[in-house]
Amino acid sequence: MAAAAEGRDDMLDVRNVVKRQGPRETVKDVSLSLRAGERMALLGHNGAGKTTLIRMILGLTRIDGGSISVFGNRPGDGKARRITSYLPESVVFHKSLSGREQLVLFARLAGQPVDGCMPLLERVGLAEAAHRRVGTYSKGMRQRLGLAQVLLGRPRLALLDEPTSGLDPISRHDFYGIVDDMAAQGTAVLVSSHALTELEARTDRIAILRTGRLVAMDSLENLRRRAGLPIRIRVKAAEGHAAEVAGALGGNRMNGCRVELSCLADQKMARLKAITALGDAVADVDLVPPSLEDLYRYYAAGEAGS
């Protein structure tokens, strides 16, 4: 229990990590930690350093400063490799092996029973194509095969680099279902992604990298609160009352009958009271909280004032 007291129950602990590539620092002083069963999204624009960070955690590339511990092991150690699984950004398998053969090879390398392979392929929806060569797979099918190898042997830490690129909406949904199952079984999951909307309900915390620096890391609610982005209120006036509503509330009159307002979270109730006070002059009200896109733009574009 001493280990827990020191915070070593973290599956992944990244401390002040630095990576230099050529003259540039591509990852700057990044610290983050993941607990068992936690799902974290890693966001950032192209070239922000997401892949580089993941590769350092895997021990594929050297760390130039700071330290990384994978459940107490150095990245790339035998022990660390046994409990970690990885889905690369672009999945590349040998095109003349069948999906099943490729998965069997990974199972043997991982020291896992080979008869677990077919059920895994079924789980990712590749049962039909299991005996076809990977060369004949579509991009989404290769991505699914990549996901199947992630599930081999119930990893304790899963690092997924843009796992949903190339997947159709239904597949994306299935994919996040699988991520939820993994997390429910205690796997810590780090997902890098550009597909913001799909992450909203699917992650416990969100980390945002900007040119190698971690600019935010928190739950979605906390990020929202801290950013203090305005809530948009769309008011639809009843026939012939548009001018009256716009006059009473201020805000922009959008077209014949719509008025758009914005306010901060703590003024929301006051604004709503003012709207309901107008009685029948208001036909409808929509509240639009700041989306992940807005938040991302706020933190990643440097509006956070750092």
Place this chain on the structure above:
Amino acid sequence: MMRRIFAIAGAELRIALRNRWILIATSLMVLFSLALTFAGAAPTGALGVDLLTVSVASMTTLSVYLVPLLALLMSFDAIAGEVERGALALVLTYPVSRGELLLGKLVSHLVVLSLAVFLGFGIAGLAAWLAGGVGGESLAALLRLCWSAVVLGASFLAIGYALSATARSSSAAAGLAIGVWILFVVLYDLGLLGALVYDGGGFFTRKLFPLLLAANPADAFRIFNLSGAGKVALASGLAGATNGLPGWAVLLSMFGWPPAVLALARLALKRVEP
């Protein structure tokens, strides 16, 4: 450890089978060996040796060129190609060491090479036997040719892996492999020959030349099969060219190259960032 090596070797063999490498290498060897065996049918009477003896001599000369070429073609892409495809990065996140990966590939490539060599030369032997030109001594020479060709292949497989781990890209590795092939089987001998002519029978010719010749694995293979007391030496005309060469030098070169270069390849692989 063995499990992982064999897992990799098994997958690599499947790939070699599917992309026709086994077929190409084997039919190449069969074709050339058969051609040489029947082309050799003419001079047998004159030398007083059987058909297989002559054919072993010509197949040795063929192997000096063909076996290193096949080995380099199989191995040059082994690491650089995987790095380029990004496959190495994924494999190395599994609990498999880089050494195991290298050995797995070596095992599968050796199997392919052995298949090509034993089938190719075996069929040539069979043809000679059908033609009635096989004796005990020539059969022993054939066997010796077969396994020493595989050892020769191992040297060049290892060289190929070392190049592949050093090169920045797959195409650069291909270029290096061709360069190495030309250097070892063509330029090296030409250079030595030039030095011989220049030296005109001095210290170099008597002491250094035989050792330098044996130092090249391809030449060591040639000496091992063509010189010595046997009738093959008579058929090849190489007898006497390597007088003054201690027997251990040839064996050391043949068996020393594969592990030494493999160790180098392992070192180079250690520095590869996938």
